[in-house]
Amino acid sequence: MKAPVLAIGAGAKGGFGELTPTTMRQVSNNVRSVVVDGSGHFLAMEAPDRLGQLLEKFFDEVENMGISPIQS
Secondary structure, three states, X not given: OOOOEEEEEEOOOOOOXXXXXXXXXXXXXXXXXXXXXXXXXXXXXXXXXXXXXXXXXXXXXXXXXXXXXXXX
């Protein structure tokens, strides 16, 4: 896959940590990875502000590369 990928793993006990980024690297050579410490399986509920920041930064970077993150 050539599209940029943001792989976010949860760093707390019960989270997947580096598993998500490692898995994504099997299908893409353009992976940005982040592990959110203190968050578990429900990242969007446990760290919504941090998740929002990460997504906004990623979409800004993708847009600056001239790639639309949303294809119609």
